[in-house]
Every structure is written in C-alpha cells, then in structure tokens.
Amino acid sequence: MNRLLSHVMTLIRVIVSQGVVLGGIVLYARMGGTLPFGLPVLLLIQGLLAALLGRLLGLWLFWVPLQILLPFALAYGQVVPAWVYAAGFAASVLVFWNGTAEQVPFYMTNRRTFAAIAGLVTEAKAKSVVDLGSGMGGVVTYLASRDPAIRVDGVETAPLLIMLSKARLLLSRLANARILYRSLWETDLSQYDLVYCFLSPVPMARLYEKAKREMRPGTLLVSNSFEVPDVTPEKVITVDDARQTQLIVYTL
Ligand SMILES: C[S@@+](CC[C@H](N)C(=O)[O-])C[C@H]1O[C@@H](n2cnc3c(N)ncnc32)[C@H](O)[C@@H]1O
Known part of the structure; x- marks a missing residue:
C-alpha cells in the first residue's frame, strides 16, 4: 500500500510540475507575452522547467529525462514511432529501478x-x-x-x-x-x-x-x-x- 501511495504521489508530482509550467506559459502568452521560439525549443523549455520544478517537489533524478521527453512525446506522438518512447521508458525503468520505491537512484562512484x-x-x-x-x-x-x-x-x-x-x-x-x-x-x-x-x-x-x-x-x-x-x-x-x-x- 505504501509503495502504491508513493507511485501515486510521484505521478501527481509529474502532472503538477508539467501543468504548472504549461499554465505559466499559456498565461504569459495570453497576457500578450511574446514567445520568439519555434515549437521544439518551447517544448524543451517546458520539459526543462517541469524537470526542475519536479526536483523541487521531491522527484528523483530518474524523472528528469522523462519530464524533458514528455512534452515532445505529446506534441510529436504522431511523428515519432511509439516504440521509441516505449523503449526509452523501458530502458530508464530498468536502470533507475530503485529510484521510486527504494528512493535510491543510480549514479556512479568516480x-x-x-x-x-x-x-x-x-x-x-x-x-x-x-x-x-x-x-x-x-x-x-x-x-x-x-x-x-x-x-x-x-x-x-x-x-x-x-x-x-x-x-x-x-x-x-x-x-x-x-x-x-x-x-x-x-x-x-x-x-x-x-x-x-x-x-x-x-x-x-x-x-x-x-x-x-x-x-x-x-x-x-x-x-x-x-x-x-x-x-x-x-x-x-x-x-x-x-x-x-x-x-x-x-x-x-
Ligand atoms: C547511487 S547508485 C551507486 C552505484 C555503485 N555503488 C557506484 O558507486 O558506482 C545506487 C545503486 O543502488 C541500487 N539499489 C538501490 N536499492 C537497492 C536494493 N534494495 N538492493 C540492491 N541494490 C539497490 C540502485 O539500483 C543503484 O544502482
């Protein structure tokens, strides 16, 4: 039950961090702010800010690449074959296996x-x-x-x-x-x-x-x-x- 709760909390943090950043960008544009970037750069900014916010909300390093990829996955879901995302996700899970439940991510001794x-x-x-x-x-x-x-x-x-x-x-x-x-x-x-x-x-x-x-x-x-x-x-x-x-x- 504790593990389930911890996974649910993790997903909530992901959704909140992506949502807050997206909300901020939309609000900024609606207030007449200019966004002098193409879509890929905008998606990168969205992903980076969400990854940063996610870290502040207590998400482990494991989520940083996923948070950055998520906006691209949503925007280019039709262009990039789904298996690429699935493979990337599977590889991350198999490496950062202990990031969520054990709260021990993977990094290396130098x-x-x-x-x-x-x-x-x-x-x-x-x-x-x-x-x-x-x-x-x-x-x-x-x-x-x-x-x-x-x-x-x-x-x-x-x-x-x-x-x-x-x-x-x-x-x-x-x-x-x-x-x-x-x-x-x-x-x-x-x-x-x-x-x-x-x-x-x-x-x-x-x-x-x-x-x-x-x-x-x-x-x-x-x-x-x-x-x-x-x-x-x-x-x-x-x-x-x-x-x-x-x-x-x-x-x-
Ligand atoms: C920070 S990394 C350190 C890797 C390695 N010791 C080094 O110093 O290069 C921590 C490692 O602990 C592993 N780990 C976390 N919980 C574990 C557990 N309950 N049993 C075995 N390994 C675990 C993680 O998968 C991760 O690879």
Missing part, C-alpha cells in the same frame, strides 16, 4: 573515490568487500583488479545494471569478483570485512541497524556521501574530486 576506498581496504586489511547497490560494477571491478587476494561482491536489483555489470566482469575475467542479483536487504553482511554503499539519505538508518545486527566487531561500513542520522562516524575522508566526495566510515 575514479578518485575508487582509490580512496582502496586505501581504506588496505588500511583495514579487508579480505572481503561488498558494494551494496553496485550499479555498473565500477567499484567491484576496480577493487578486484587491484588486489586478486581479496574477494569483492556487488549486489544489485536494477535489471539492466545487473546485465551490464555482469558483462563487464566477464570481460575483465576477474576470478575474485561477483555481481549478485540480490537486494541489499537480503544480503548477509557478516561475510564481509568492509561494506561499501552509495545510496541516499533514506535507507541509512535502517541499513545501520542491519549492519549492527550482522557485521562482525571491528569491520567497517563505508558510506559515500550519506551519513547515518545520530551516529558519530569513526572518521570522514574527503576525496579531492570536483564534488569533494565524503567517505563516512563507521566501525562496528
């Missing part, structure tokens, strides 16, 4: 942060590592190829990301890495010396409770960017990258 995580793995002498929500498998591939003596797992539930990251591992021929089609909530954390995650603020309190129940004393939970509310981390590492990524380290 290379400088890979190196900082590797530093933590070395420092902690970790022999087993998991990336919870492994996305395209970048962290898994990097850590496993850097040190064949450690075992690295990634767990993921977005179908397209699973396929692509499994293919990536296959091509890398890494014997010490696995991508598992498994929810992070069904992953037994007791097997790992270091648990890495890059999720969102939403699951952090619940994840920490799970980590406390399952992880062995002295093992590490490392969260990229999102802290556990009301828990003081052991340390915070600031990566020297464009967004000054923070790796927040909790010792169990």
Whole structure:
C-alpha cells in the first residue's frame, strides 16, 4: 500500500510540475507575452522547467529525462514511432529501478573515490568487500583488479545494471569478483570485512541497524556521501574530486 501511495504521489508530482509550467506559459502568452521560439525549443523549455520544478517537489533524478521527453512525446506522438518512447521508458525503468520505491537512484562512484576506498581496504586489511547497490560494477571491478587476494561482491536489483555489470566482469575475467542479483536487504553482511554503499539519505538508518545486527566487531561500513542520522562516524575522508566526495566510515 505504501509503495502504491508513493507511485501515486510521484505521478501527481509529474502532472503538477508539467501543468504548472504549461499554465505559466499559456498565461504569459495570453497576457500578450511574446514567445520568439519555434515549437521544439518551447517544448524543451517546458520539459526543462517541469524537470526542475519536479526536483523541487521531491522527484528523483530518474524523472528528469522523462519530464524533458514528455512534452515532445505529446506534441510529436504522431511523428515519432511509439516504440521509441516505449523503449526509452523501458530502458530508464530498468536502470533507475530503485529510484521510486527504494528512493535510491543510480549514479556512479568516480575514479578518485575508487582509490580512496582502496586505501581504506588496505588500511583495514579487508579480505572481503561488498558494494551494496553496485550499479555498473565500477567499484567491484576496480577493487578486484587491484588486489586478486581479496574477494569483492556487488549486489544489485536494477535489471539492466545487473546485465551490464555482469558483462563487464566477464570481460575483465576477474576470478575474485561477483555481481549478485540480490537486494541489499537480503544480503548477509557478516561475510564481509568492509561494506561499501552509495545510496541516499533514506535507507541509512535502517541499513545501520542491519549492519549492527550482522557485521562482525571491528569491520567497517563505508558510506559515500550519506551519513547515518545520530551516529558519530569513526572518521570522514574527503576525496579531492570536483564534488569533494565524503567517505563516512563507521566501525562496528
Ligand atoms: C547511487 S547508485 C551507486 C552505484 C555503485 N555503488 C557506484 O558507486 O558506482 C545506487 C545503486 O543502488 C541500487 N539499489 C538501490 N536499492 C537497492 C536494493 N534494495 N538492493 C540492491 N541494490 C539497490 C540502485 O539500483 C543503484 O544502482
């Protein structure tokens, strides 16, 4: 029921953001305002403003491309074959699978942060590592190829990301890495010396409770960017990258 409600709320936000922007444009034109653009530019403005408003209303990144495409889909529905929209929509859903229900969208850890995580793995002498929500498998591939003596797992539930990251591992021929089609909530954390995650603020309190129940004393939970509310981390590492990524380290 909660999931259904969250999907309904999402759709309402999409409709409201598109409607408000469209209403604004129509009102502006009716009041004699000039719109010195052709239809495609106008549609792009509509989509961009609606995407921005949607973000302000709490829509996840997943909706940005869809919000931009929506006005084009409506205006050119007759010209562009319907399967193009269907394919685009399906691909977005298969990548951003966890954007709505889990409120964890897909974005990737960057290379400088890979190196900082590797530093933590070395420092902690970790022999087993998991990336919870492994996305395209970048962290898994990097850590496993850097040190064949450690075992690295990634767990993921977005179908397209699973396929692509499994293919990536296959091509890398890494014997010490696995991508598992498994929810992070069904992953037994007791097997790992270091648990890495890059999720969102939403699951952090619940994840920490799970980590406390399952992880062995002295093992590490490392969260990229999102802290556990009301828990003081052991340390915070600031990566020297464009967004000054923070790796927040909790010792169990
Ligand atoms: C921000 S991305 C991080 C990707 C990857 N860890 C990286 O750093 O490049 C978060 C990932 O978590 C995945 N995810 C969200 N909820 C999940 C769940 N319950 N179980 C497994 N994966 C999940 C999403 O599909 C997404 O790929």
